[in-house]
Amino acid sequence: TQLLEQSPQFLSIQEGENLTVYCNSSSVFSSLQWYRQEPGEGPVLLVTVVTGGEVKKLKRLTFQFGDARKDSSLHITAAQPGDTGLYLCAGETGRRALTFGSGTRLQVQP
């Protein structure tokens, strides 16, 4: 069972559209990370957020950490085919290992 619930599970959009992926939990996290994973590869870290209410921008990607540090969102502006992949959120709870969400599979059609 995953402590972190991601929605939607699947998303297929056209190039140029905007999208938001959500990561929710009943647990409080000391930090939250977002990863992107492509087929046959391991997840690659995109960003780490540590402060409640924090917003980080990475080119067309905007990451937000909820005020209560229980949820996060990833917003992609003007999606491109290169954004296609599995997006994973992961939280640090005080155990020494990250807990991962179930993932959001994004496909951007040209």
Add this chain to the structure above:
Amino acid sequence: GAGVSQSPRYKVAKRGQDVALRCDPISGHVSLFWYQQALGQGPEFLTYFQNEAQLDKSGLPSDRFFAERPEGSVSTLKIQRTQQEDSAVYLCASSPRGRGDYGYTFGSGTRLTVV
């Protein structure tokens, strides 16, 4: 090396066979993690090492799973008497610090198929 290296990339095992999966973390990284990823799911935690000490093995699904990191660098995940439900991608990750909250670097994984 520059990244986390895992071998083999693919392993097909007959049911009941023992397998050993290897992970070479980034040189100098203190923490090493093993995760299991089923098809279409997020990675599930198996075990964690800080240097050579196994600090958390709460995610190992059964006593058929065993991991070691004897010299604080290379790690091996061993699965004895493999079962079909063990089929998954096994990911190794390392981190430079004692906690993982500054991000992990993952290897490409070992895809294990038990037939």
